[in-house]
Amino acid sequence: MTQSLTIARPDDWHLHLRDGAMLSAVLPETARDFGRAIIMPNLVPPVVTGAQAMAYRDRILAALPEGMAFTPLMTLYLTEDTDPADVAAAHASGLVKAVKLYPAGATTNSASGVADFDKVRGVLEKMAEIGLPLCVHGEVTDADIDIFDREAVFIDRVLDPIRTATPGLRVVMEHITTSNGVDYVKANATDLGATITTHHLIINRNHILVGGIKPHYYCLPVAKREEHRLALRAAATSGDARFFLGTDSAPHTDPNKESACGCAGCFTATNTMPLLAHVFEEENALANLEQFASKNGPAFYGLPVNSDSITLAKSDAATSFPSHIDTKEGPVTVFDPGFPVHWSVL
Numbered sequence: 508m509t510q511s512l513t514i515a516r517p518d519d520w521h522l523h524l525r526d527g528a529m530l531s532a533v534l535p536e537t538a539r540d541f542g543r544a545i546i547m548p549n550l551v552p553p554v555v556t557g558a559q560a561m562a563y564r565d566r567i568l569a570a571l572p573e574g575m576a577f578t579p580l581m582t583l584y585l586t587e588d589t590d591p592a593d594v595a596a597a598h599a600s601g602l603v604k605a606v607k608l609y610p611a612g613a614t615t616n617s618a619s620g621v622a623d624f625d626k627v628r629g630v631l632e633k634m635a636e637i638g639l640p641l642c643v644h645g646e647v648t649d650a651d652i653d654i655f656d657r658e659a660v661f662i663d664r665v666l667d668p669i670r671t672a673t674p675g676l677r678v679v680m681e682h683i684t685t686s687n688g689v690d691y692v693k694a695n696a697t698d699l700g701a702t703i704t705t706h707h708l709i710i711n712r713n714h715i716l717v718g719g720i721k722p723h724y725y726c727l728p729v730a731k732r733e734e735h736r737l738a739l740r741a742a743a744t745s746g747d748a749r750f751f752l753g754t755d756s757a758p759h760t761d762p763n764k765e766s767a768c769g770c771a772g773c774f775t776a777t778n779t780m781p782l783l784a785h786v787f788e789e790e791n792a793l794a795n796l797e798q799f800a801s802k803n804g805p806a807f808y809g810l811p812v813n814s815d816s817i818t819l820a821k822s823d824a825a826t827s828f829p830s831h832i833d834t835k836e837g838p839v840t841v842f843d844p845g846f847p848v849h850w851s852v853l
């Protein structure tokens with residue numbers, strides 16, 4: 508070991524755990540390093556009501572291996588029929604920490620999402636009143652908007668009008684992929700934060716397409732130009748409290764990824780912390796890793812920082828990560844950064 512770094516145990520503020528056999532297989536990959544995670548509700552069918560969120564939380568806790576500690580922070584999937592009173596009750600009981608907005612058709616399992624934003628005005632006003640954050644998949648779905656422009660257009664056409672119409676609404680822009688997202692967060696002093704994934708700090712759109720199509724680098728929002736990756740790196744490593752880790756680790760089986768119509772999502776639960784240590788060291792910002800992965804998220808959500816810690820160590824030899832994890836539904840490929848990583852979690 509040549510170097511080590513001990514930080515408060517990190518949390519993942521954007522995670523897909525799925526259900527059933529997939530849940531059992533991927534949960535230990537997150538629980539090994541992370542204390543808590545915001546659990547995305549895009550199951551089939553989606554987690555819409557407080558009762559469904561409670562049942563899903565119980566299935567997650569039942570799937571947790573003996574001896575592992577992990578707290579799932581539950582979310583509700585916003586639909587045009589969501590009942591503001593149900594949302595408020597689920598928040599008041601402590602069960603639900605956020606509501607997730609998927610524009611209808613924007614991403615995996617988003618068909619029940621919102622098409623007419625006027626229909627969710629009452630829920631958003633209730634959320635502003637009670638201080639419950641809205642987590643946003645920020646992409647428009649218009650056929651005439653280029654997929655690489657969908658985040659920037661969403662900010663202007665949807666997000667900014669929603670925030671203006673709903674003063675006090677606390678919003679997390681999930682998995683931002685552009686300098687436009689970074690700039691929008693920075694221009695707004697209060698009530699706005701953003702998660703940044705591990706993979707968007709590492710890949711740009713060339714990684715997906717140059718030299719043959721790489722389905723395991725395909726996710727939504729899709730990785731953008733290099734200048735955007737650099738803006739994300741600057742934001743994540745800056746220590747700015749408005750930016751925090753949300754891995755968006757999103758398992759799909761290899762047959763579903765390596766297909767003529769492959770699913771969107773990168774699976775990074777297994778190796779996120781070593782990859783982040785590599786990225787932060789490259790940016791001469793190891794001292795800010797704890798802010799990004801362990802402190803800024805709890806501050807936004809009004810929760811305490813985890814009281815225990817993890818230690819990352821850097822070795823001369825490259826760390827070997829599994830190429831995939833086995834699940835009863837099939838293998839799930841672990842994100843490969845494409846370069847050697849010398850960090851590991853002890």
Ligand SMILES: NC(=O)N[C@@H](CC(=O)O)C(=O)O
Binds near residue numbers: 549615728758771
């Ligand atoms: N990020 C992805 O590419 N996929 C996510 C959905 C999402 O977060 O948009 C998934 O559930 O697979």
Ligand SMILES: [Zn+2]
Binds near residue numbers: 728
């Ligand atoms: Zn999303």
Ligand SMILES: [Zn+2]
Binds near residue numbers: 521522523547755757
């Ligand atoms: Zn996601």
